[in-house]
Each structure stands twice: as C-alpha cells, then as structure tokens.
Amino acid sequence: MSPEAARLLLDWYAANRRILPWREDPTPYHVWLSEIMLQQTRVEAVKNYYRRFLETLPDIPALAAAPEEVYLKLWEGLGYYSRVRNLHRAAEKVMADYGGELPHTASALKQLPGIGDYTAAAIASIAYGEPVPAVDGNLLRVYARLALYRDNIKDRKAFLAAHSFYGDAIPAGEAGAFNQALMDLGAMVCLPNAAPRCDVCPLRDHCGAHREGAERSLPVMPEKKERRVVERTVFLIRSGSRTAIQKRPDRGLLAGMYEFPGAEKKLSREEAAAWLKKNGVPALRIRELPFAKHVFTHREWHMTGYEVLVGSADEDRVPYIMAENSEITEQYSVPSAFAAYMKELTV
Numbered sequence: 001m002s003p004e005a006a007r008l009l010l011d012w013y014a015a016n017r018r019i020l021p022w023r024e025d026p027t028p029y030h031v032w033l034s035e036i037m038l039q040q041t042r043v044e045a046v047k048n049y050y051r052r053f054l055e056t057l058p059d060i061p062a063l064a065a066a067p068e069e070v071y072l073k074l075w076e077g078l079g080y081y082s083r084v085r086n087l088h089r090a091a092e093k094v095m096a097d098y099g100g101e102l103p104h105t106a107s108a109l110k111q112l113p114g115i116g117d118y119t120a121a122a123i124a125s126i127a128y129g130e131p132v133p134a135v136d137g138n139l140l141r142v143y144a145r146l147a148l149y150r151d152n153i154k155d156r157k158a159f160l161a162a163h164s165f166y167g168d169a170i171p172a173g174e175a176g177a178f179n180q181a182l183m184d185l186g187a188m189v190c191l192p193n194a195a196p197r198c199d200v201c202p203l204r205d206h207c208g209a210h211r212e213g214a215e216r217s218l219p220v221m222p223e224k225k226e227r228r229v230v231e232r233t234v235f236l237i238r239s240g241s242r243t244a245i246q247k248r249p250d251r252g253l254l255a256g257m258y259e260f261p262g263a264e265k266k267l268s269r270e271e272a273a274a275w276l277k278k279n280g281v282p283a284l285r286i287r288e289l290p291f292a293k294h295v296f297t298h299r300e301w302h303m304t305g306y307e308v309l310v311g312s313a314d315e316d317r318v319p320y321i322m323a324e325n326s327e328i329t330e331q332y333s334v335p336s337a338f339a340a341y342m343k344e345l346t347v
C-alpha cells in the first residue's frame, strides 16, 4: 500500500469513523475485551454486552477474581464461550506474571490464552501504538481487492502477504488509527460478498480490483464444508414453577454451561417415554414442543422437544437440578442454542 493511499485512508477515517463505546476510552483492557467480543459477533450486538460486562468486571483484577458463574452469565447469548473462558484464564495470567497490566507488544500478548495474531495486533497498536497491522477477515478481503490477490484468501500465505502489504504502509505514530481505519473501511465501504461501495471509497484510485472490474469476484474463498446435522431431543421436565437443568461437561462444546436434559438423537414420543423411565424421571404427562434448530459454525442442532410434567410429590425423584424458572433465566448460564425452549419457561 502506498504512503499516499495510507494518507487518504486516514483522512477518510478522521471524517467517517464509527463512534463505538470502546473507542472512547481505549485502555488495553477495553480494547482487549471488545476485540474478543467482536470475534464472531456483530458490533451492534456487542455494545450492550460490553457495557454490562464492564459494569460488573471493570478491570483485569476484577475479571481474574470473578467466579465462573459470573463471567459465563455475562457472556450468555454471545456464544463461543471458550472466548470468555480464555479471557478469564488470560486475566489470571496477567495478574500472576505481569502485575495486572497487559504486556505491550503483540508478540508478548500472543502468549496469553485466546489472543491470536489479530487480537494481539489490535491491542498492541490501538492501546500502545505498536506499528503492527491487525489482519482479520475484513482486512484480508480489502487486501485481496486492493492488491488483486487471486489465490485462496484463507491460506496462511495470504495472511502473510496482507501483513507485509499493510505493515509496510503504517504511518509513523498512527498505527491504531490506521488499523481502525481499515476495520471501518471493511465494515462500511469494502463490504463482503458482491457489495463493495467503490463509489464512496477513498482508495478507489489505488485499488487493483476496482481498476480491473474484479471487485465482485474477490476475495477467492475455499469451498465451504457442509455443516454436520446433529439430531437431539430436549426435555423440559417441569414441576410447578421449577424446571430440570444439568451442567454440561467441563470440556467440549458449551463446556460448563447449563442445559435441559436430553438425548443425543431424535426420539419419538414412545421412545421419549422410555428414555424418561430409564433415566428415572417420574413423568406424569408428555407434550411435544415445536421443532427448534440452532446453527453453530460447523454443526447444526436439530432439536425435538418435549415438555414433561412431574407431580409435586414426585419432584424429589427427578435426578437433575430442579431450579426455579426465574433462576434459570436470570442466574444460570444457558446457551442460546436452547433459546426456543427457554421461551417456554416464561409462558
């Protein structure tokens, strides 16, 4: 990227930058938290989570000392919970090894759990001014178009090429603004799919794809893998204002969160009754609930649901935690994969 293009980009950013809560007070902790939340989640959705998280855990010492239930609950609905687990583990490490202050360089930041190339560069450049480019999917897309990069954009080779393309262009003392300008360009102008807004782009005279009319065919993406469909059965085992929940295992998908009991396959009504009996649930009545689907990155849950009523005299025999519905919605961290069934608790 030429120095002239970098200057045009920064001027455009000064006039058009997005106003975002974490930009108004870009402490290292704020940048870190926002960048972790923004992985896999849209900016608009992050804003409220970010505010709420900081109200409860305003700094690294508070995060490091927080119990699992607290930080998981604050993350509920954002998904990809390994992000917040790593955030917590990293905070503990920062307390133990760095006296509570995040390290200042991208290479040291990358040693912390959950901080990869992109996040390390974003924190180091925005909070500390280190001249490193923060290359993520947005910047790769913009790079492919600016530099007419026609190979698979998901290859490590593409990342390294983009890294030196941007890295060589960072104007002295403006690393944070430069990276954020590219992020905003990717979010507002050089949009994904076939929607780049070249007519309002400050870099159109420096863009190879625009010059060649190739902006809609770049970047080149690898073929998508099909998502695996996983059939499940979910039971809402209810007695009065209480419903059964259980804790998921400490490892694997949605580790340590709470869920409604169920089976890892689709069960007919008769099979559901047999499953309940085998698992010691004294069911009084079973009612089928609407089908629900949840899409993860690499798999889809197709869920068959049953509401199971248990008589109050038998509630003690239910082999799960019988929690008040209000506690389930307000205190326990239940993944949004179960959102369709959570709604039933408030009916």
Ligand code: SF4
Pocket: 142, 145, 146, 189, 190, 191, 196, 197, 198, 201, 202, 203, 204, 205, 207, 208, 209, 210, 215
């Ligand atoms: S000119 Fe078009 S394709 Fe090129 S960087 Fe700008 S928006 Fe993207």
